[in-house]
Amino acid sequence: EAQVTQNPRYLITVTGKKLTVTCSQNMNHEYMSWYRQDPGLGLRQIYYSMNVEVTDKGDVPEGYKVSRKEKRNFPLILESPSPNQTSLYFCASSPSTISSYEQYFGPGTRLTVT
Amino acid sequence: TQLLEQSPQFLSIQEGENLTVYCNSSSVFSSLQWYRQEPGEGPVLLVTVVTGGEVKKLKRLTFQFGDARKDSSLHITAAQPGDTGLYLCAGEGWDNYGQNFVFGPGTRLSVLP
Numbered sequence: 001e002a003q004v005t006q007n008p009r010y011l012i013t014v015t016g017k018k019l020t021v022t023c024s025q026n027m028n029h030e031y032m033s034w035y036r037q038d039p040g041l042g043l044r045q046i047y048y049s050m051n052v053e054v055t056d057k058g059d060v061p062e063g064y065k066v067s068r069k070e071k072r073n074f075p076l077i078l079e080s081p082s083p084n085q086t087s088l089y090f091c092a093s094s095p096s097t098i099s100s101y102e103q104y105f106g107p108g109t110r111l112t113v114t
Numbered sequence: 115t116q117l118l119e120q121s122p123q124f125l126s127i128q129e130g131e132n133l134t135v136y137c138n139s140s141s142v143f144s145s146l147q148w149y150r151q152e153p154g155e156g157p158v159l160l161v162t163v164v165t166g167g168e169v170k171k172l173k174r175l176t177f178q179f180g181d182a183r184k185d186s187s188l189h190i191t192a193a194q195p196g197d198t199g200l201y202l203c204a205g206e207g208w209d210n211y212g213q214n215f216v217f218g219p220g221t222r223l224s225v226l227p
Contacts, residue, residue, distance in 0.1 A: 059216075
């Protein structure tokens with residue numbers, strides 16, 4: 001089944017404790033992206049990657065890191081999480097056609113930082 | 115930064131009614147997409163519109179892209195409880211910093227049986 005998977009689905013952690021949220025897609029998509037979703041603010045792009053070893057900042061990259069060593073994986077790293085990073089996180093991938101980037105989303109990771 | 119606005123923010127209607135939700139911006143987008151998101155899940159793509167003035171139909175859903183590619187609408191005919199969810203529009207464009215992908219805040223639709 002074609003899908004985007006994220007792990008963990010739920011995570012409660014403390015301020016300053018490094019964490020990684022994994023994202024993997026099995027559709028051979030070139031484009032991958034991370035978003036956070038907050039009430040009243042909608043989905044905001046954190047980072048995106050057009051291809052292996054190519055990553056770029058989105059609208060809200062502060063406090064986050066990403067890497068794209070393989071085409072299928074795009075982990076999100078929080079080196080020193082803070083309470084304002086409590087949010088619902090989504091990973092997405094896209095086949096990135098010439099005309100548009102139709103994105104396929106993972107199920108989400110709900111992160112709470114205390 | 116490109117911004118997308120959606121209206122209404124919330125909509126509660128009875129089964130069988132028609133409705134229209136809107137997605138507006140002052141920016142031009144190369145394409146615009148509509149997604150539906152249900153609680154506890156990620157957004158699911160409904161449609162992509164690319165050409166100004168384009169109209170696409172998906173069963174009871176009709177999507178239109180504005181002539182100037184700055185706005186879009188989603189019309190649902192004879193709404194059903196299964197249409198309940200958060201409807202998100204997303205615009206794709208390019209600015210001085212590269213590729214830009216922006217989501218609207220969403221319209222939360224509730225269809226009552």
